[in-house]
Amino acid sequence: MSGVIVTGPPKASAQEVQALAGYGVATVHEAMGRTGLLGTGIRPVQQGVRVAGTAVTVLSWPGDNLMIHAAVEQCADGDLLVVTTTSPSTDGLFGELFATALQRRGVRGLVIDAGVRDTQELRAMDFPAWSRAVSAQGTVKATGGSVNIPIAIGGQVIHPGDVILADDDGVVVVPRADARRTAEAAEAREHKEAASRAAFQEGELGLDRYGLRETLERLGVRYQAYGA
Template sequence: MSGVIVTGPPKAAAEDVEALARFGVATVSEAMGRTGLLGRGIRPVQQGVRVAGTAVTVLGWPGDNLMIHAAVEQCGEGDLLVVTTTSPSTDGLFGELFATALQARGVRGVVLNTGIRDTQELRDMGFPAWARAVSAQGTVKATGGSVNVPIAIDGQVIHPGDVILADDDGVVIVPRRRAHAVALVARAREDKEARARAAFLDGELSLDRYGLRGKLKQLGVEYRTYEEYSAGEET
């Protein structure tokens, strides 16, 4: 497998990344029309952490982390490393030494469509990570691949410079060119949710606030007293 290392790709504006960082993964996905989510299989190795950064992408060979070594040089302040392989791999391609090198360069975290190891060390050093699997299985450095090219994970195409947002709920991809617009829509959604939250605290029902009683009636859902329902069962 030959490959290419692309240097200096365009990135989402830092102010748009910071704007998106204020929102959760679910809110941002909803703001994009319920799109952009990676699959449920990629999970955090820590809890209570949310990060946002610009993607540095890696396409490598299963069980081979050579291209992660190459990618470190291309990573900088505010980036987030995103790694996949040409076919499924759960080997531990990434660990504490990689995290140390990336943290020194200002990288905000890693998303791996592969295995990860040294998870306790990563938690101790505060380096956020999301991965397909946890595995102590080691790797080789033997096969070429690519850095900063478009990659696909769980049906989502990730371009270098796209915004990656990750939290306890998972990972969402915001295309670079849409980052500003999505941040505005996410802000509007959060404002709307804040108004709903206040109404619910005041006792309003979601059935009434969202006009759902008519939907229930349209679908033929009926209200019956317990006595009416029990009598119907007896007959």
């Protein structure tokens, strides 16, 4: 397998990333019309952490982390490394040494559709990671791949420079061209949810606030006293 390392792709601006960084993955997913999630199989190795950054993408061969080494050189402050493989792999492609090199370059975290290891060390050094698997299985460095090309994870296409958000709920990709608009939609959704939260704290029911009694009636759902 040959490949290509693309240098200097366009990225979402730091201001756009910052505008999205304050919102949770669920909020941003909803704000984009319920799109962008990388699936339920990519899970954090830590808890209580939220990150946002611009994607540096990697396509590797299963069980081979050569292209992650190549990708480190292309990473800069504010980036987030996103790795997938040409076919399913759970081998531990990424560990503490990679994290050390990336942290030195200001990289905000890792999303990998494969395995990660050294999870205790990653947590201790505050390097966030989301992975398909945790595996101590080692890898080789023998096959070419690509860096900074479009890749797909969980049915979502990720282009280099797109915004990646990740937290305890999972990972979402925001296309670079949609970053500003999505941040505005996420802010509007936050305001709406804050109003609903205040109403629920006062005892209002979702059935009434969202007009769901009419929906139940339309669907033919009826109330019946127990034993009647």
